[in-house]
Amino acid sequence: MVAIGSKAASFSGETFTRRVVMPMAGMVILAILLVLGFAIVSADGQNRLEVESSTALAETALAVKKREIARNLEDYAVWEDVFKNLHQSLDFAWASTNGNVGANLYEGLGYDMAFVVRPDGQTVYSVLEGVPQSADAYSIIPAGLASLVKAGSTGEPAVGFLRSDQEVLLVAAAAILPPTIDASTIAPGERSSLIFAKALDKSFVQRISSDYLLDQLTVVENEDQAGGALLPLLDPSGEVLSYITWTPATPGYELLKWLLPPLASAMVFLGMFAYQVIRKVRRTTEDLEESARTVEIYAQTLEESEARFRDVAEASSDWIWECDGEMRLVYLSTRFSEVTGIAAANVLGKKLEQFFMKDNDTEGWERLHESAQDHVAFRDVRCSYHDAEGRIRICRLASRPIVSSEGEFSGFRGTATDISEEVEAHARANHLALHDVLTELPNRLLFRERLIYAMSDNRRKHADLAVLCLDLDHFKEVNDTLGHGAGDILLRQFAARLQSCVRPGDTVARLGGDEFAIIQSSSHQPADAGALGRRIIDIVKQPFHVEGHDLHVGVSIGVAFPDHADDPDKLLKNADIALYRAKQAGRGAVRHFEPQMDLELQERKALEYDLRQALLKNELELHYQPLIDLESQSVTAVEALLRWRHPSRGLVPPGDFIPLAEETGLIIAIGEWVLRTACQQALVWPGLSVAVNLSPVQFRHRELADTVSQVLQETGLEPGRLELEITESVLINDTEAALEILSALKSIGVQIAMDDFGTGYSSLGYLNSFPFDKIKIDKSFVTTLEDKAKSLAIVRSVIGLSESLSMATTAEGVETAEQAMLLQGEGCKQVQGYFFGRPVPALDMTAFLGNWKGFTLPTSAATDAA
Numbered sequence: 001m002v003a004i005g006s007k008a009a010s011f012s013g014e015t016f017t018r019r020v021v022m023p024m025a026g027m028v029i030l031a032i033l034l035v036l037g038f039a040i041v042s043a044d045g046q047n048r049l050e051v052e053s054s055t056a057l058a059e060t061a062l063a064v065k066k067r068e069i070a071r072n073l074e075d076y077a078v079w080e081d082v083f084k085n086l087h088q089s090l091d092f093a094w095a096s097t098n099g100n101v102g103a104n105l106y107e108g109l110g111y112d113m114a115f116v117v118r119p120d121g122q123t124v125y126s127v128l129e130g131v132p133q134s135a136d137a138y139s140i141i142p143a144g145l146a147s148l149v150k151a152g153s154t155g156e157p158a159v160g161f162l163r164s165d166q167e168v169l170l171v172a173a174a175a176i177l178p179p180t181i182d183a184s185t186i187a188p189g190e191r192s193s194l195i196f197a198k199a200l201d202k203s204f205v206q207r208i209s210s211d212y213l214l215d216q217l218t219v220v221e222n223e224d225q226a227g228g229a230l231l232p233l234l235d236p237s238g239e240v241l242s243y244i245t246w247t248p249a250t251p252g253y254e255l256l257k258w259l260l261p262p263l264a265s266a267m268v269f270l271g272m273f274a275y276q277v278i279r280k281v282r283r284t285t286e287d288l289e290e291s292a293r294t295v296e297i298y299a300q301t302l303e304e305s306e307a308r309f310r311d312v313a314e315a316s317s318d319w320i321w322e323c324d325g326e327m328r329l330v331y332l333s334t335r336f337s338e339v340t341g342i343a344a345a346n347v348l349g350k351k352l353e354q355f356f357m358k359d360n361d362t363e364g365w366e367r368l369h370e371s372a373q374d375h376v377a378f379r380d381v382r383c384s385y386h387d388a389e390g391r392i393r394i395c396r397l398a399s400r401p402i403v404s405s406e407g408e409f410s411g412f413r414g415t416a417t418d419i420s421e422e423v424e425a426h427a428r429a430n431h432l433a434l435h436d437v438l439t440e441l442p443n444r445l446l447f448r449e450r451l452i453y454a455m456s457d458n459r460r461k462h463a464d465l466a467v468l469c470l471d472l473d474h475f476k477e478v479n480d481t482l483g484h485g486a487g488d489i490l491l492r493q494f495a496a497r498l499q500s501c502v503r504p505g506d507t508v509a510r511l512g513g514d515e516f517a518i519i520q521s522s523s524h525q526p527a528d529a530g531a532l533g534r535r536i537i538d539i540v541k542q543p544f545h546v547e548g549h550d551l552h553v554g555v556s557i558g559v560a561f562p563d564h565a566d567d568p569d570k571l572l573k574n575a576d577i578a579l580y581r582a583k584q585a586g587r588g589a590v591r592h593f594e595p596q597m598d599l600e601l602q603e604r605k606a607l608e609y610d611l612r613q614a615l616l617k618n619e620l621e622l623h624y625q626p627l628i629d630l631e632s633q634s635v636t637a638v639e640a641l642l643r644w645r646h647p648s649r650g651l652v653p654p655g656d657f658i659p660l661a662e663e664t665g666l667i668i669a670i671g672e673w674v675l676r677t678a679c680q681q682a683l684v685w686p687g688l689s690v691a692v693n694l695s696p697v698q699f700r701h702r703e704l705a706d707t708v709s710q711v712l713q714e715t716g717l718e719p720g721r722l723e724l725e726i727t728e729s730v731l732i733n734d735t736e737a738a739l740e741i742l743s744a745l746k747s748i749g750v751q752i753a754m755d756d757f758g759t760g761y762s763s764l765g766y767l768n769s770f771p772f773d774k775i776k777i778d779k780s781f782v783t784t785l786e787d788k789a790k791s792l793a794i795v796r797s798v799i800g801l802s803e804s805l806s807m808a809t810t811a812e813g814v815e816t817a818e819q820a821m822l823l824q825g826e827g828c829k830q831v832q833g834y835f836f837g838r839p840v841p842a843l844d845m846t847a848f849l850g851n852w853k854g855f856t857l858p859t860s861a862a863t864d865a866a
């Protein structure tokens with residue numbers, strides 16, 4: 001990837017700009033600059049040449065002007081009349097006459113001044129701007145004039161620039177000496193001199209400017225005022241007086257002006273051309289780059305694909321194989337040996353079907369053969385082989401035919417995927433899905449499948465089959481007391497015992513919890529099913545050894561046969577119904593299904609539904625039965641007894657629905673309703689206690705004490721007026737827990753009565769364990785009190801025991817005066833029974849209490865009974 005990236009970068013636009021665009025642009029700019037530079041340098045040279053030539057021209061102009069003034073001066077200085085009238089004598093009239101040395105000098109020759117001076121320096125004649133007048137030449141031109149006069153007194157006129165007080169003058173001086181006079185006769189110091197002066201004024205310089213094409217020629221005082229070119233005006237001693245300056249022509253600039261537009265156009269054209277060329281080149285380069293990138297990507301993809309293929313081929317359990325047209329193996333990838341442990345050389349040359357065994361997938365194997373013949377691809381062909389260690393491995397084949405570009409078939413190339421683990425995992429998952437993890441027995445699903453199979457008509461006759469449903473008795477207690485770990489061990493041992501009871505073809509399954517089922521096949525039904533049931537009951541009677549405990553549990557068994565069920569679900573359901581009946585029968589029993597059982601179950605279900613509705617629809621009501629104190633003959637308490645006013649069945653007694661309420665758990669809600677209603681009602685009867693029956697199911701409910709306490713709080717009944725009646729059964733299984741609950745209830749302040757005393761197991765032991773407030777002697781003893789001496793003995797001993805334990809005694813079911821008298825005679829304090837009053841609705845009880853006047857017992861009867 002790094003290499004690719006850097007290569008790609010070498011083709012980037014940035015690089016193109018750096019390597020191509022910038023050098024090209026540089027070259028173009030350089031060329032432009034060179035041409036421009038050359039043009040400017042040559043223009044500048046031309047300009048400089050022009051300055052030089054114009055300077056030479058200016059110098060020439062000044063020289064010409066000097067020569068001109070010298071020539072004109074000489075014309076006058078050699079004139080004999082001038083010698084005569086201005087040297088030998090002074091004839092001003094002659095001199096000032098126009099055409100002599102007067103106005104003509106100014107007007108005709110343009111000289112501003114003319115002087116005649118004597119050798120002693122005296123100015124004898126002056127003409128200023130054409131007007132003769134008295135003026136001193138040396139005053140007007142103070143510096144340099146004497147030297148110039150002296151220089152011009154011999155030979156040629158002397159010419160030079162001198163300064164007047166106002167301006168620079170071109171001055172010429174020459175001795176007045178005509179050729180006719182021998183010069184040697186007049187010594188230079190004796191000669192008069194004629195002086196002409198011309199101011200370098202505007203008109204003078206304009207003339208030079210126009211004559212010599214020196215543009216804007218002017219005289220300036222210093223260099224700073226100079227224009228394009230400059231020439232100093234020097235006096236004869238070489239001192240700078242001023243400068244003439246002018247603007248020389250600039251042929252170079254003219255050349256540039258002429259050159260630049262076409263040059264610029266050429267540059268623009270060149271630039272555009274270069275731009276087009278660059279664009280074209282760039283596009284071509286980009287295309288090339290793109291192609292290069294694509295090629296590289298293809299190359300990289302190919303490389304990656306190869307690497308991936310290699311990795312996958314090496315890393316996966318797949319191996320690659322190739323065979324020729326006759327299905328002989330001609331190539332095996334290195335993974336083959338790694339996976340199978342077999343050297344490729346031992347297999348190459350063998351036919352595909354010689355190496356592979358066909359698995360269960362015969363269809364796949366046939367497809368392979370067909371594909372080989374038809375030269376078409378095949379996949380998902382499952383087959384197996386023996387690896388180097390002789391283990392059977394399973395693999396899945398997939399392949400495509402090898403066909404040349406000319407369409408010629410030359411064999412197959414494909415993969416072999418090892419699926420041994422997958423198959424094993426699948427089998428494991430399958431097993432788990434169909435078996436119970438704890439006991440390893442078939443679960444409900446598999447049981448059902450086997451039952452369907454067993455029931456299929458063509459497999460067996462229905463009569464040969466029995467389904468047994470089993471439920472461990474007291475399993476819940478084991479779980480609750482010893483924990484689920486112990487429960488699991490018990491279930492496993494039970495499962496093993498079940499399996500030991502059946503024949504190999506039978507199925508023992510765990511349907512859930514402590515519920516098991518058996519499919520028994522036998523030609524001797526129902527006898528064999530009954531025998532199996534009994535065998536199981538016997539074998540389960542043996543204690544189970546669990547975590548150091550010897551556990552005694554029972555088993556209830558329901559048996560059903562296909563003669564009452566067409567399908568497996570119905571058959572299982574029938575066995576379940578029979579099981580229910582077996583449990584009802586008192587556990588440890590075997591019950592065979594009868595159609596009647598189903599009807600009863602339906603009825604029970606309907607009743608259950610109605611009972612659930614009863615609470616919601618206020619169909620429950622309480623009746624109250626008085627409890628009488630024999631000594632005071634007063635009603636001291638009432639017992640609340642539940643009734644169900646069923647819309648169609650009428651008034652249903654508790655015995656018909658309380659067991660169902662207990663089984664379904666509805667008793668918790670119903671019991672709370674009874675408790676609340678009774679407490680509320682008791683408030684109407686001040687001074688009376690109210691007795692409420694507690695079901696063992698209610699008693700086991702964790703929140704019982706809280707519920708009682710809450711109801712008392714809500715209703716405001718004093719706890720001491722509430723009497724809770726429990727039966728011995730609540731103490732049987734877990735005495736310790738029961739005693740804890742009793743203590744909790746006692747701490748609330750309610751009274752606890754032991755109900756139905758004498759009907760249970762070891763009654764006396766329980767009385768010792770917990771200080772009950774009252775013992776209610778069961779009515780079965782009271783009813784037979786007069787006939788059975790045994791009953792009287794029991795009643796007597798219970799009353800005696802109660803007294804010794806400081807407990808009250810209530811005898812239930814007192815229906816006759818005789819019974820009442822007998823009980824009174826035995827020292828029984830409290831009685832309850834139809835003789836005193838039947839259970840009646842609350843309103844009737846209020847009336848009963850209002851009318852209560854006590855009772856009369858026949859004394860003789862009492863004596864007889866005693």
Ligand SMILES: Nc1nc2c(ncn2[C@@H]2O[C@H](COP(=O)(O)O[C@H]3[C@@H](O)[C@H](n4cnc5c(=O)[nH]c(N)nc54)O[C@@H]3COP(=O)(O)O)[C@@H](O)[C@H]2O)c(=O)[nH]1
Nearest residue numbers: 641642653654655674693694695756813814815832833834
């Ligand atoms: N958990 C609850 N159990 C309750 C509730 N209400 C009642 N019960 C239980 O139902 C049992 C049957 O009750 P019931 O049909 O009301 O019978 C009671 C009396 O009517 C009956 N009795 C009273 N005196 C006589 C008599 O002289 N002769 C005679 N044959 N029967 C008589 O005895 C029943 C009261 O017994 P007990 O509870 O032992 O005091 C009943 O045993 C309750 O367990 C309830 O709300 N919750």
